[in-house]
Amino acid sequence: MRNTWAVMKKELKIYFSSPTAYIVISLFLLLAGFMYYVIVSNFSLLSLRAGSNPYFSSHLSLNQSVYIPFFSNAAVVLLLLLPILTMRLFAEEKRQRTEELLFTLPLTNTQIILGKYLAAVVVLFLMILATAPYVFYPFTITRPELAPVLTGYLGLFLLGASFISFGLFTSSLTENQIVAAVFSFAILLLLWLIYWLTYVTSFLGDFLKFISFFGHFDNLSKGVIDTADIAYYLSFTLVGLFLTYAVLEVKRWWR
Amino acid sequence: MIRAENLTKYYGNIRAVEDLTMEVPDGSILGFLGPNGAGKTTTMRMLTGYTTPTRGKAIVEEIDIQREPLRAKRLIGYLPEVPPLYPELKVRSFLEFVAEVKGLRGKKKKAEIERVVSQAGLEKVVHRRIRNLSKGYRQRVGIAQALLGDPKVLILDEPTIGLDPKEIVEIRALIKSLGGGRTIILSTHILQEVTSVCDSIAIINEGRLIEFGKIKEVEEKYGSTSLEEVYISAISRGGEA
Numbered sequence: 001m002r003n004t005w006a007v008m009k010k011e012l013k014i015y016f017s018s019p020t021a022y023i024v025i026s027l028f029l030l031l032a033g034f035m036y037y038v039i040v041s042n043f044s045l046l047s048l049r050a051g052s053n054p055y056f057s058s059h060l061s062l063n064q065s066v067y068i069p070f071f072s073n074a075a076v077v078l079l080l081l082l083p084i085l086t087m088r089l090f091a092e093e094k095r096q097r098t099e100e101l102l103f104t105l106p107l108t109n110t111q112i113i114l115g116k117y118l119a120a121v122v123v124l125f126l127m128i129l130a131t132a133p134y135v136f137y138p139f140t141i142t143r144p145e146l147a148p149v150l151t152g153y154l155g156l157f158l159l160g161a162s163f164i165s166f167g168l169f170t171s172s173l174t175e176n177q178i179v180a181a182v183f184s185f186a187i188l189l190l191l192w193l194i195y196w197l198t199y200v201t202s203f204l205g206d207f208l209k210f211i212s213f214f215g216h217f218d219n220l221s222k223g224v225i226d227t228a229d230i231a232y233y234l235s236f237t238l239v240g241l242f243l244t245y246a247v248l249e250v251k252r253w254w255r
Numbered sequence: 256m257i258r259a260e261n262l263t264k265y266y267g268n269i270r271a272v273e274d275l276t277m278e279v280p281d282g283s284i285l286g287f288l289g290p291n292g293a294g295k296t297t298t299m300r301m302l303t304g305y306t307t308p309t310r311g312k313a314i315v316e317e318i319d320i321q322r323e324p325l326r327a328k329r330l331i332g333y334l335p336e337v338p339p340l341y342p343e344l345k346v347r348s349f350l351e352f353v354a355e356v357k358g359l360r361g362k363k364k365k366a367e368i369e370r371v372v373s374q375a376g377l378e379k380v381v382h383r384r385i386r387n388l389s390k391g392y393r394q395r396v397g398i399a400q401a402l403l404g405d406p407k408v409l410i411l412d413e414p415t416i417g418l419d420p421k422e423i424v425e426i427r428a429l430i431k432s433l434g435g436g437r438t439i440i441l442s443t444h445i446l447q448e449v450t451s452v453c454d455s456i457a458i459i460n461e462g463r464l465i466e467f468g469k470i471k472e473v474e475e476k477y478g479s480t481s482l483e484e485v486y487i488s489a490i491s492r493g494g495e496a
């Protein structure tokens with residue numbers, strides 16, 4: 001436990017003493033903020049027009065028209081940015097030859113993997129949290145439903161955490177950070193595209209929806225907590241971490 | 256105590272180390288010699304548990320490093336061939352990380368860091384980022400890291416490479432003073448280093464151990480008092496065999 005903590009602290013120090021964390025966090029705020037701005041502007045236009053139409057305006061909800069699209073757009077931004085956050089975690093240890101220290105210190109592979117994973121998760125947490133000021137701003141003016149916003153955040157966090165476990169895995173495969181990022185991006189993109197298929201095919205539709213990261217995001221962004229969705233994200237994370245573990249075990253023979 | 260039992264490492268068809276057996280007793284400082292590519296680094300990597308041997312065992316204080324890696328690794332301080340440093344970190348943060356992983360906390364951690372900082376002559380650079388250090392200072396940070404926690408076994412891959420002459424003398428004196436009770440293996444290409452620091456030598460060529468023993472005994476065997484002559488004739492004989 002303490003060793004995991006030590007590894008996590010080391011990774012966080014590296015994140016915040018190089019531009020990586022700052023760049024990823026600011027890009028996220030910038031892109032998500034821009035999307036939020038567009039969505040909100042669009043919504044206020046709609047509200048103005050709806051003012052004269054009582055039926056229409058009663059159907060206009062901030063949750064429906066702002067938060068749901070915001071969270072799904074933010075999820076796509078995470079898909080783009082998290083591979084950049086995770087690409088260094090193992091690849092750079094290999095390139096800088098620091099892994100020769102890491103793997104000869106009294107640390108288990110599990111401690112190393114969890115320490116690195118948690119460090120990236122902390123950065124993810126901070127970058128999601130940083131959107132709170134503008135996301136919660138409308139609460140000072142009107143009364144949207146709080147629960148769906150909170151579960152939307154939970155969904156974003158769980159989604160990001162499973163992205164990170166796959167980024168960690170691809171980083172363990174190579175000493176080239178770019179290769180790690182591109183490979184992880186490709187995997188995440190594929191899982192996203194699979195979700196699109198569910199719109200056009202009913203055959204396998206449920207299965208594809210089950211496999212894809214995003215199929216499980218919908219409920220959460222609508223305020224529905226289904227244990228199946230939570231379990232899905234946790235198992236996907238475990239799969240990513242386990243694959244990383246397997247790579248490290250096999251690599252012991254080859255270095 | 257460090258023991259290699261039939262240590263063998265192949266990278267595909269490339270033979271790096273073949274059937275290497277030796278035992279370095281407590282309190283001994285062993286100079287590990289051999290031409291470039293002889294297999295010194297690979298042997299040290301197997302002894303420290305970095306890489307898994309194709310065959311054979313690496314044993315530290317009667318603990319098999321493959322079977323009980325954590326227990327064995329707690330006893331070892333290792334300086335790899337390339338000093339393993341995180342360029343983004345400050346020297347102090349780096350040493351704190353290593354100290355924490357070696358199980359040092361609180362006051363003990365602080366005291367240990369101070370000790371190795373002064374032993375490796377790092378006082379002037381503790382608050383600097385590793386990225387900005389000169390090569391010699393990086394090497395010293397690598398040495399300091401290995402000394403943390405006062406390990407019973409030290410494995411140093413070319414410890415004085417890149418140091419200035421004054422520092423070389425100091426680090427050699429340091430390594431020598433660490434002897435007594437500890438077991439140290441250091442690889443080097445400087446024979447003078449072996450005569451001034453070590454009590455025994457191992458010579459390896461093309462992955463095979465060709466000479467092993469107390470320096471005096473080996474010199475007697477070759478009928479020479481110059482380690483240089485011993486080394487050269489051992490290597491050329493090993494080549495013919």
Ligand SMILES: Nc1ncnc2c1ncn2[C@@H]1O[C@H](COP(=O)(O)OP(=O)(O)OP(=O)(O)O)[C@@H](O)[C@H]1O
Pocket residue numbers: 254255266269270271289290291292293294295296297298336
């Ligand atoms: N990861 C690896 N993959 C393939 N071959 C390797 C690997 N590591 C070492 N070798 C080979 O194993 C042999 C022994 O290398 P090693 O680095 O152990 O030699 P060395 O005695 O430390 O040499 P030097 O004095 O130059 O440091 C060399 O032929 C080297 O090319």
Ligand SMILES: [Mg+2]
Pocket residue numbers: 295296297336412
């Ligand atoms: Mg070497």
